[in-house]
Amino acid sequence: MKAIKTLWVNRLAALGLVVGLTAGFSATSVAQSVAGQAYGTYVNTPVAASSQSPLAVLPAISGTDGDIAYAEADAAGVPGTLSSDFLNSTTTGALGATEAGAQSTATVADVNILNGLITASGVIAHVVSSQTANGAVSNANGSTFENLVVASVPVTTGDAAVAPNTNITLPGVGYVVLNEQVPSGDGVSSSGLTVNMIHVYLQSLVGGILNPLTGQIIGGTLQTTGEIIVGSATSSVAS
Amino acid sequence: MQLVRTPQLRTRNRCARIAARLQHLLYVSTAQRVLLPDGMASTLRSLRSGSALVGIVDSEEGRTHMMREHRSLILWPNLLALALLAAACSDQTNLNTALKRPSFWVGGEHPCTPGKWTGGGRIDPPTAIDPDPADRAPGTTPVGTTPINGKVTFGFNVFIGVVNGDCIVTKGEIQVVHHPSKTRWHVSIHDNADDAGETVFAFTYNSGQCVVVYNPSTGITARVNGQQGSEQVRMSACDKGEPGSSPGYGPDSFRWEAMRTASTPGTAPGGSTNATRGDTDQNLLTGGNIQAH
Numbered sequence: 001m002k003a004i005k006t007l008w009v010n011r012l013a014a015l016g017l018v019v020g021l022t023a024g025f026s027a028t029s030v031a032q033s034v035a036g037q038a039y040g041t042y043v044n045t046p047v048a049a050s051s052q053s054p055l056a057v058l059p060a061i062s063g064t065d066g067d068i069a070y071a072e073a074d075a076a077g078v079p080g081t082l083s084s085d086f087l088n089s090t091t092t093g094a095l096g097a098t099e100a101g102a103q104s105t106a107t108v109a110d111v112n113i114l115n116g117l118i119t120a121s122g123v124i125a126h127v128v129s130s131q132t133a134n135g136a137v138s139n140a141n142g143s144t145f146e147n148l149v150v151a152s153v154p155v156t157t158g159d160a161a162v163a164p165n166t167n168i169t170l171p172g173v174g175y176v177v178l179n180e181q182v183p184s185g186d187g188v189s190s191s192g193l194t195v196n197m198i199h200v201y202l203q204s205l206v207g208g209i210l211n212p213l214t215g216q217i218i219g220g221t222l223q224t225t226g227e228i229i230v231g232s233a234t235s236s237v238a239s
Numbered sequence: 240m241q242l243v244r245t246p247q248l249r250t251r252n253r254c255a256r257i258a259a260r261l262q263h264l265l266y267v268s269t270a271q272r273v274l275l276p277d278g279m280a281s282t283l284r285s286l287r288s289g290s291a292l293v294g295i296v297d298s299e300e301g302r303t304h305m306m307r308e309h310r311s312l313i314l315w316p317n318l319l320a321l322a323l324l325a326a327a328c329s330d331q332t333n334l335n336t337a338l339k340r341p342s343f344w345v346g347g348e349h350p351c352t353p354g355k356w357t358g359g360g361r362i363d364p365p366t367a368i369d370p371d372p373a374d375r376a377p378g379t380t381p382v383g384t385t386p387i388n389g390k391v392t393f394g395f396n397v398f399i400g401v402v403n404g405d406c407i408v409t410k411g412e413i414q415v416v417h418h419p420s421k422t423r424w425h426v427s428i429h430d431n432a433d434d435a436g437e438t439v440f441a442f443t444y445n446s447g448q449c450v451v452v453y454n455p456s457t458g459i460t461a462r463v464n465g466q467q468g469s470e471q472v473r474m475s476a477c478d479k480g481e482p483g484s485s486p487g488y489g490p491d492s493f494r495w496e497a498m499r500t501a502s503t504p505g506t507a508p509g510g511s512t513n514a515t516r517g518d519t520d521q522n523l524l525t526g527g528n529i530q531a532h
Contacts, residue, residue, distance in 0.1 A: 064532065066357045068396040070414045072423060072465075086421045090394035090414050094357035096532030099481060103359035103528050105392050107416065122418060124392065126361060126526035130482045141486055142361045142526010159363075159390065 031100035031131040031237040034061055035192075036069075038106040038125070038233040040087035041076045045202055045226030048078040052232070056089035058102060066094030076108075082228055083112045091235070101130035104233035106197075111230050113200060118176060122146035122159065125197045125231035129185075136191035136237050140164070140181055143195055143233075150176060174203035174224070184236060192236025202226035349377065349442035351399065351406030352531070356450050358476055359394035360527010362493050364519045370492040374477045375521045376451040377444055387517040389419035393493060393527075395474065397428065397452060399441045407431045408439040408452055413461070413474055415495050424461040424472060424497060434469070435460035443531075449477040449492075450531065458498060471498045475521060478531040489523030 039052035054071035061067055070090040077083040086109040093102035106125040111118070126142040148155040150168050155178070166178040177199045184192035201224050208220020365388055397411030413426040428439050439459055441452045451473065453459060458471025472495065479490035496518045 064355075066355045066396045066398075066532070068357075068394055068412045068414070070394060070412075070425070086418075088392065088414075088416045088423065090359055090392070092357050092359045092394045092396050094355055094396065094530060094532055096355075096530065099530055099532070101357065101481075101528055101530045103394070105359055105361070105394060105527070107392055107418065109418065109421070122390070124361065124390065124418075124526075126359075126392075128360070128482050128526075128528040130528055130530065132481050134481075137482055139482060140526075141482075142524070 031095060031136070031190075031239045033238050034058070034093035034095060034100055034102040034129070034236065036091035036093050036102040036104040036127075036129075036233075036235040038089035038091050038104040039071075040073065040089060040106055040108045040231065041082060041084055042227075042229040042232065043078045043082055045081060045228070048081045050076070050078045050082070054087055054089050056091045056104075058091045058093045058104075061093055061095055064095050064097060066092070068092040077112075081114060082230070083110070084108045084230065085110045091233075093235070099130065099132045100237050101128065102235040102237060103128045104235045106231045106233045108231050111198070113198065113228055113230065114173065117170065117173065118148075118150050118198060118200065120145050120148040120198070120230075123148075123197045123231040125195050125233040127193045127195050127233045127235045129191050129193060129235040129237045131191065131237040131239065135188050136185060136239075137187065138183065138185070138191045138193035138235065138237075140179070140193060140195040140233075143179060143197060143231075145178070145197065148178070150178075170200070174201045174222075176200045185238065190236070190238035192234070192238075194232065194234040196229050197231030198229065200228040202228070349406070349444060350447065351401055351441070352443040352447045352450075353400045355396065355398045355532045356476060356478070356529070357396045357532070358478075358491070358493070358527065358529030359392075360491070360493070360524045360529070361390060361392045362519060362522035363390055363525050364388050364522045366488065366520075366522045368488045368523060370477070370489065370521050370523050371445075371479075373445045374449055374475075374479075374492045375494070376449070376475045379451075379475070385517045387417055387495065387497070387519045389417065391493075391495060391519055391522075392416045392418070393495065395476070397441070397450075399443075399450065402431060405438075406440060406442045408441050411439075411452075413452070413472075415461075415472075415474075421464075423464050424470065424495075426459055426461045426472065426474075428459075433460045434462065445477065447531070448479055449475065451475045461497070472496060476529050477521070478529045481530075482528050488525060491524045491527070491529040492521050493519075493524060493529065494521040495519045 036058040039055040042052045043050040053076050054073040056069040056071040058069050059067050073087040075085040076087050088107045091104040104127050108123045111120040111123055124144050127140050129138040144159050144161050145156045146159040162178045164179050164181045167175055169175045180196040180199045182194040203222045204225045205220045206223045208217040211218050393415045395413040398409045400409045408428050409431050411428045415424045427434055431438055433439050437454050437457050441450055443450050453473040460469050461472045463470050475494040477492045
């Protein structure tokens with residue numbers, strides 16, 4: 001009788017151990033998916049278009065695997081709209097037992113947008129997403145501009161960062177967002193970030209009435225008619 | 240984690256292991272033992288006491304067994320073992336390796352933590368803040384003879400395993416870009432070897448927080464600027480926390496060393512020549528992350 005009782009106690013203890021371990025593993029489980037992509041330039045205007053180039057997209061990763069994608073180009077652009085050279089796009093990611101992460105980098109040199117309206121000798125877009133038992137985080141540390149000039153106004157001297165989502169008006173053209181950051185995820189089970197280092201929004205006035213006396217348009221709304229992106233990197237993790 | 244010796248020591252270890260096994264075969268009693276003719280016994284004894292094995296095997300233990308077993312030996316297994324020993328102790332590759340050692344030599348016994356390492360980010364040598372000195376790979380100097388300065392971005396994904404007692408990068412890719420000189424390096428590793436067919440080795444250090452990917456004799460072959468040429472490189476990376484880069488520096492760090500070869504005149508940064516190599520030194524990340532899985 002005593003032996004049977006001991007047997008059941010042992011079985012219950014073993015069951016408790018299994019349940020405990022399972023709960024422990026689930027509590028510290030990390031990302032089941034990571035994603036990343038990076039590209040140097042993208043142009044979509046009423047008069048010109050160029051796809052995301054050079055584009056690196058992290059292949060689908062499963063299990064506890066890891067991977068890398070990279071793309072490069074000596075030059076990219078659209079005449080009269082954008083010119084650039086020495087473009088490099090890299091994205092890496094991996095799923096692990098205790099942590100997971102993805103990181104993407106896009107670099108572009110000698111940037112010239114809209115015939116000198118915006119110039120930079122170098123642009124680097126960096127994003128990182130990582131997930132551990134403590135949660136999921138993303139950042140764009142290391143994203144910088146080198147000798148950035150917007151509408152003849154120097155923004156950075158040498159290599160320097162610009163505050164996220166810096167908005168500068170471009171009269172007659174639209175506006176540009178520097179270090180544009182678009183976060184995603186809840187910061188616990190998922191996190192993601194897209195950074196577009198130079199995002200030009202081309203705008204046109206739609207509607208409104210022309211005042212014949214002043215020659216000005218009264219009313220109407222500005223609508224985005226095109227966009228130019230230089231240096232874009234995206235990463236994300238999710239469980 | 241396993242301890243592995245660097246490739247130069249590997250052959251000697253194998254020789255010692257085979258010698259020990261031979262010693263075991265020589266003196267262990269079996270039901271099929273035969274008496275060895277005096278001449279052959281003498282040859283084996285001289286081999287056993289020969290200079291090639293002195294210092295590698297513990298012959299005192301063997302002599303004790305010898306006394307106990309009345310000089311009885313197993314003939315055919317012994318001959319086989321002798322052949323094996325000869326093969327293990329004569330390794331021409333080892334000789335060549337020793338001659339080229341100065342290139343990317345990292346000596347000693349180092350740990351190997353099988354797994355995968357993934358990272359991407361940037362460094363900006365020379366860094367105002369030095370990393371932990373322990374982040375530099377054992378046996379390497381603090382800074383190379385020809386610094387690689389300026390913006391460097393990188394991405395890599397390498398898988399490390401123990402193959403035949405060696406710490407090997409079984410597969411992976413490394414992409415590094417030096418922006419001031421507009422130099423791109425790319426390393427592809429498949430089936431334990433780089434594009435040149437050379438084995439790619441690795442070891443971990445600093446309590447498994449860091450890894451160095453290298454080939455001690457030739458360096459790893461990296462394509463430079465597409466197919467324009469190749470250079471010999473070595474990579475060190477440290478995973479010191481999550482995320483790997485806070486605003487400012489670190490905690491993760493990265494190092495890239497590249498030596499120009501005859502196939503890439505003028506492409507190596509920092510004015511490096513065939514005799515010297517460009518070196519970023521171990522730098523804290525200013526962006527990005529490195530993860531050891």
